[in-house]
Amino acid sequence: MSNQEHTASIKAYVTGFILSIVLTVIPLVLVLNHMMGKAALTVSILLAAVLQFVVQLFFFMHIRDGEGPRYNVMALILGIIFVVTIVAGAIWIMSFNSQVQ
Amino acid sequence: MDNSHFFVTGDPMIYGADVSIILVSLAIIIYLTYFKKWGWLWREWITTVDHKKIGIMYLLSSLLMLFRGGVDAVLMRIQLAVPNSHFLASEHYNEIFTTHGTIMILFMAMPFMFALFNMVVPLQIGARDVAYPFLNAVSFWLFFLGAMLLNISFVIGGSPNAGWLSYAPLSENDFSPGPGQNFWIWGIQISGIGSLMTGINFVVTILKMRTPTMRLRDMPLFSWSVLASSIAILGVFPIFTATLAMLTIDRLLGGHFFTMTGGGNPMMWVNLIWMWGHPEVYIVVLPAFGVFSEIVATFSKKRIFGYASMVFSMIAISIVSYYTWVHHFFTMGAGANVNIVFAICTMIIAIPTGVKVFNWLFTMYRGRIRITQPMLWFMAFVPCFLVGGATGVMLAAAPADYQYHNSYFLIAHFHQVLIGGVVFGYLAGMYYWFPKIFGIKLNERLGKWAFWTWQIGFYVCFMPQYALGFMGMTRRMYTYNSTMGWDMGWAPLNMISTVGAFLMGIGFIFQVWQILYSIKHGERDVTGDAWDGRTLEWSIPSPPPVYNFAILPVVKGRDAWWYQKQEMQKGSYQKEAVKYEPIHMPNNSGIPFLMAVCFFIAGFGFTFEWWWMGIAGLIGVFITLFARSFQYNTDHFISVEEIERTENALRNHGSIHRTAN
Structure with missing residues (x-):
C-alpha cells in the first residue's frame, strides 16, 4: 500500500x-x-x-x-454526538441523586 | 474469594450435564481421530478467513446456544407451572434466568445476526470478502470462546445469578462473591470486543467494498439495515466494554464505582448498562427488518414499496434508539422532566417502525405473492410485532409504567418483540438464504410443522403472561404459594404458559430435524437462484465459489439481478466477452483462534482471581498481536486458469452459468 x-x-x-x-x-x-x-x-x-x-x-x-466522501469528519461528528449524549445525559439523569439526599 | 468448590456439586441435573458433556466431547474427539479429520478441521474451518464459512460457524454456534437458552427457558417454565414447586432450588432458579437472558441476547441473537451479515452482505454488494477478513475471524473466535467461557460456568465454579444485566450492587463482591459473576463479566467482555470489531468491519465493507457501479442508493435494503445496525454497534459497544471494565475494577481491584459504600453509585451502573442495552435491542432487530424487506419484495414479485422511506426510517431508528434508555428505569425516580423526555423518544421510535410495516404491506398489495417458508415467517411477524409494539408503547407511558414495571406484562412484551421480531426475522433469513449458502432447500413439510408449533407455542406461552402481569406476578419470582396459585388464579395461567414453552421446544426440534433431513434428502438447488430473486447474491452459483464473483458485477440500478434477468429474457442483454483477471484473496491464518484461546485463558484466570494465569493469557494475546504485525505473507492471487477451472466445473455441475457478466 x-x-x-x-x-x-x-x-x-x-x-x-x-x-x-x-x-x-x-x-x-x-x-x-x-x-x-x-x-x-x-x-x-x-x-x-x-x-x-x-x-x-x-x-x-x-x-x-x-x-472523496469525508468519512473521517462524518465519523467524528457522530462520535461527538454519542459522547455528548452519554456524558450530558448521565449527568442530567443522575442529578436526581442530589435532590433525594 | 472462595474457590473451594471448583466443580459444581450437589444437583443431580448438574451431574447429568457433567456426564453428557464428557460423553459428547469424547464422541467428537473419537470421531475426528478415527476419520482423521483433525487436519481438515484446522485447515478448512479453524483457520478460515472466508466470510461464508465464518457465517456458517456463527449459524451453528447460535443454534447451539438457542438450544442451551431454550433448555433454560423450559426449566424455568417447569418450575413455575404449579404453586409451591421445588423442582429447582431457588439459587439454581436465579442462575438459570441469568444465563437464559445473557445467552439468548448475546450468544444467540448476536451470532445469528452476524451469521446473516457474513453469509449475505458481501454477496449482496458484489464483494469478494469483507473489508478485514482476518479481523472477521478474530471476531468470530472471540465471540465463540467468550460464549464457551460463560457456558462452562454451570459445571465449573458456578453460574452467575444476578440477572442478565447484573445490576449493581447485587453484582458486587458484597452480594455475589465467588467466580459466577466474574464468568459473566469476562465471557461477555471477550465476545463484546468481537462484536465491536464486526461492527467496524461491516461499516467499512459496505462503504468501501461495494462493486464499483453500485451506488449507496441502489444498495439492497438488507445491506442498509446492516449498515444502520453496525453504526449503532460502533456507538454503544464501547460503553458496554467500559462499563464492564468498571465493574471488573470494583470486583477485582477493590474499586467503588458502583458499590453501596465508598462513594459508589449503583444507579450509575443501571444508567450505563442501559445506554448499551437499549440500542442493543435495536441492533438485533434492524437486520431482521432488512431480511423482511428482501423477502417481501422477492415473494411479491415487486420492488419494495417506499425504498427511500425504508432507508430513512432505519437510520432514524438507529439514531433515536440512543435516546430511549431511561425507559428501562422510569421507577428510579429521576423526576418527571427526565422521564417525560425519554417516554416521548420511546413513543417516537414507534413511528419509523410503523412506516416500515406499512411499506411491507404496500409491497404485498397487488403483488404476485408466493407463500414460501420465509414468507410464512414474515406473515407471522407482522401481527406479533404489532401487538408487541403496542404493549411497548403502553410501557413507554412513564406514569403507567410504575404499574407494569418488572411484572410479567413486561416479560410478555419483550419476548413478543424479541421472538416475534428478531427470532422470526432471523429464521426467515435462514430459510431464505440457506439454499444460497449450502445449495440445499429446506424441506417444506417439516418446515410447516416447525412453523405452526412455534406459532401456537408462542401465543400459548406469552399471552397468559400479559394477564399474569396485570394480576401482580413479578418477574424473577422463584415460586408462589397456593393462595396466589388458586385463589388469585396464577396457577392455571402459568400452567398454560408452560405448555406453550414446550410447544416452542418441539418446534425447535422440528427445525433441527428439518435441517438434518434436508442435508441428506433435501431438494438441491442447481440454478443458483432458488427463489427467483432480485439482488446480486442470486446471480452466482450456490454455494458460491471461494471468490464469490469471477467478475465484479455491473449494477445499473436497484434490484440489479432482477432487471438483468428481464433484459436477458427480452434478448436485449449484451453479454460481454468473459475476461478473467487474477483475484486477490487473503490467506488463512491460525492466529485469530490462538488469540481467542489466549483471551479465554486470561478470562478464566481473572475469573478465579488467579493472577498468574490471567496475566499469562494477556501476554499470549500480545504475542499473537506481535506475531501478526510481522507477518508479511498474508495474501495470494487466484490465477486465471484456476478461476476458469472452477467456473467450468460449476457450469458442468448442472448449474447454469448466470454470473452477472
Missing part, C-alpha cells in the same frame, strides 16, 4: 506524544498542588482533555487523510 497521502511521520508522532504528555501533566500538577478553586480546576481539566483529544486526532488518527 502507498503511504504517500499519510500526513504521519516520526516527527509528527513524537510531537503528538510530547504534547499529549504535557497536557496530561498540567492537570495532574494543578490537582496535586491545589493551585486552583474547584470551578476553575474543573474547567482547566476539561480544557486540557479537549485539547488532548484534538492533538490525538491530528497527530495519531490521521484526521486530515483521505479523499
Whole structure:
C-alpha cells in the first residue's frame, strides 16, 4: 500500500506524544498542588482533555487523510454526538441523586 | 474469594450435564481421530478467513446456544407451572434466568445476526470478502470462546445469578462473591470486543467494498439495515466494554464505582448498562427488518414499496434508539422532566417502525405473492410485532409504567418483540438464504410443522403472561404459594404458559430435524437462484465459489439481478466477452483462534482471581498481536486458469452459468 497521502511521520508522532504528555501533566500538577478553586480546576481539566483529544486526532488518527466522501469528519461528528449524549445525559439523569439526599 | 468448590456439586441435573458433556466431547474427539479429520478441521474451518464459512460457524454456534437458552427457558417454565414447586432450588432458579437472558441476547441473537451479515452482505454488494477478513475471524473466535467461557460456568465454579444485566450492587463482591459473576463479566467482555470489531468491519465493507457501479442508493435494503445496525454497534459497544471494565475494577481491584459504600453509585451502573442495552435491542432487530424487506419484495414479485422511506426510517431508528434508555428505569425516580423526555423518544421510535410495516404491506398489495417458508415467517411477524409494539408503547407511558414495571406484562412484551421480531426475522433469513449458502432447500413439510408449533407455542406461552402481569406476578419470582396459585388464579395461567414453552421446544426440534433431513434428502438447488430473486447474491452459483464473483458485477440500478434477468429474457442483454483477471484473496491464518484461546485463558484466570494465569493469557494475546504485525505473507492471487477451472466445473455441475457478466 502507498503511504504517500499519510500526513504521519516520526516527527509528527513524537510531537503528538510530547504534547499529549504535557497536557496530561498540567492537570495532574494543578490537582496535586491545589493551585486552583474547584470551578476553575474543573474547567482547566476539561480544557486540557479537549485539547488532548484534538492533538490525538491530528497527530495519531490521521484526521486530515483521505479523499472523496469525508468519512473521517462524518465519523467524528457522530462520535461527538454519542459522547455528548452519554456524558450530558448521565449527568442530567443522575442529578436526581442530589435532590433525594 | 472462595474457590473451594471448583466443580459444581450437589444437583443431580448438574451431574447429568457433567456426564453428557464428557460423553459428547469424547464422541467428537473419537470421531475426528478415527476419520482423521483433525487436519481438515484446522485447515478448512479453524483457520478460515472466508466470510461464508465464518457465517456458517456463527449459524451453528447460535443454534447451539438457542438450544442451551431454550433448555433454560423450559426449566424455568417447569418450575413455575404449579404453586409451591421445588423442582429447582431457588439459587439454581436465579442462575438459570441469568444465563437464559445473557445467552439468548448475546450468544444467540448476536451470532445469528452476524451469521446473516457474513453469509449475505458481501454477496449482496458484489464483494469478494469483507473489508478485514482476518479481523472477521478474530471476531468470530472471540465471540465463540467468550460464549464457551460463560457456558462452562454451570459445571465449573458456578453460574452467575444476578440477572442478565447484573445490576449493581447485587453484582458486587458484597452480594455475589465467588467466580459466577466474574464468568459473566469476562465471557461477555471477550465476545463484546468481537462484536465491536464486526461492527467496524461491516461499516467499512459496505462503504468501501461495494462493486464499483453500485451506488449507496441502489444498495439492497438488507445491506442498509446492516449498515444502520453496525453504526449503532460502533456507538454503544464501547460503553458496554467500559462499563464492564468498571465493574471488573470494583470486583477485582477493590474499586467503588458502583458499590453501596465508598462513594459508589449503583444507579450509575443501571444508567450505563442501559445506554448499551437499549440500542442493543435495536441492533438485533434492524437486520431482521432488512431480511423482511428482501423477502417481501422477492415473494411479491415487486420492488419494495417506499425504498427511500425504508432507508430513512432505519437510520432514524438507529439514531433515536440512543435516546430511549431511561425507559428501562422510569421507577428510579429521576423526576418527571427526565422521564417525560425519554417516554416521548420511546413513543417516537414507534413511528419509523410503523412506516416500515406499512411499506411491507404496500409491497404485498397487488403483488404476485408466493407463500414460501420465509414468507410464512414474515406473515407471522407482522401481527406479533404489532401487538408487541403496542404493549411497548403502553410501557413507554412513564406514569403507567410504575404499574407494569418488572411484572410479567413486561416479560410478555419483550419476548413478543424479541421472538416475534428478531427470532422470526432471523429464521426467515435462514430459510431464505440457506439454499444460497449450502445449495440445499429446506424441506417444506417439516418446515410447516416447525412453523405452526412455534406459532401456537408462542401465543400459548406469552399471552397468559400479559394477564399474569396485570394480576401482580413479578418477574424473577422463584415460586408462589397456593393462595396466589388458586385463589388469585396464577396457577392455571402459568400452567398454560408452560405448555406453550414446550410447544416452542418441539418446534425447535422440528427445525433441527428439518435441517438434518434436508442435508441428506433435501431438494438441491442447481440454478443458483432458488427463489427467483432480485439482488446480486442470486446471480452466482450456490454455494458460491471461494471468490464469490469471477467478475465484479455491473449494477445499473436497484434490484440489479432482477432487471438483468428481464433484459436477458427480452434478448436485449449484451453479454460481454468473459475476461478473467487474477483475484486477490487473503490467506488463512491460525492466529485469530490462538488469540481467542489466549483471551479465554486470561478470562478464566481473572475469573478465579488467579493472577498468574490471567496475566499469562494477556501476554499470549500480545504475542499473537506481535506475531501478526510481522507477518508479511498474508495474501495470494487466484490465477486465471484456476478461476476458469472452477467456473467450468460449476457450469458442468448442472448449474447454469448466470454470473452477472
